[in-house]
Amino acid sequence: MIDIQILRDNDFFKDLPDDMLEKIADISWIEKFENESYIFHQGEGLMNLHLLLSGKVSLKLSVADDKMVTLAKIEPLGTFGIHALMEENTSSFTAITRSDCEIVKVPARKILYLLKDDFKMGHLLMIQALKLLKQRMEDHTTQFLQVLYQHPDVANLIDIR
C-alpha cells in the first residue's frame, strides 16, 4: 500500500478522484533499485505499471548483442510500462536505472480488474494511457527520422538535391 498523495502528484493518475486513487494506492507498493539495475527486459511480459518516484530510468532497445540505444529517459513522476494494461503486454524495450531509484509498482492484473468493475475509472485512466502512448510513439518516430536523416544513402540524396 502507498500514500495516496504519490498518485495525486503523478500526471497519469492526477485526474482521478480520491476514492478511485485509494483503491489504486491499496494495491500498489514501492520498490528500491540500485544504479544500473534492470527493472524489466525487452521481450518480457509486463506485469506492472511503473511510476518513478525518485532517480532516473532509461528505456533502451537492443540493436546488437552488446549494444543498446536509448529510446526514452524517464524523470521523477514519470510513468512507464503502460503496455502491462494490454493483453499483448510484451515489452519492446528494456528499462534500466541510471541512478538509485524508488519506483511504485501497480499490478496490471489488479488494476484491470478495478477498471472493468468501474468503467468511469477505466474511462479516466485510459485517456491518460492513450496520451502517454501517443507521445511515446511520436518520440520514437522523431528518433527514427533523425537516424534516417544521418543514413549515408539519405545524406547523399540530400547532397544531390
Next chain:
Amino acid sequence: MLTTVDLKRIGLFKDSPDHLLEIIAKEAQISIFSTGTKLISINEQVQTLFMMTMGQVAIIKKLTPEIDVILDYAQSGASFGVSSIVQGSVATYTAVCQEPCEVITLSGKRMMELFKDNDELAYSMLMDVSRQYKRYMDLRAHMLLKLWRDS
C-alpha cells in the same frame, strides 16, 4: 447503414463486444475518396477516425522540405486518425489516398459526446486505440532496429 459485421472487419474493433459496436455502427459512415485526397494534414486538429475497407492510404512525414518519408501504408482493415477521440489532438503526419479508397469514418467529436454518457463505451474504445498505439510503437522500434543495424 453500417453493421457490427462491417466494423469487425476493422482490426481496431475485431475483439470489441457487439453491444458497443452497435452504438458505434449507428454513428459511422462510409465514404469514397479519390486518388490524391488528403484525409489528414499534419499540424491540423484530428477530427475523424478513418477505417479502411478498400484502397491504400500513405502515412507521410517530411524528412526535409524536399523529401517525404512514407511511414506506413494503411490498407483494408487498418485505421488511422485514432487520436480524434481525445480532446485537442493534433495530427503529426499527413494521410493521402494512393488510389480510390472506400473508408468508414467516425466523428471524433461525436464519439467524445457519447463517451460522456457511456463510460463502458469510452473505456472499451480507448483501450482498443491504446492497443493500436502499442502496435505502432512496436513497428517503430522494429524500424529503428533495422535502421541502426544497417547504418
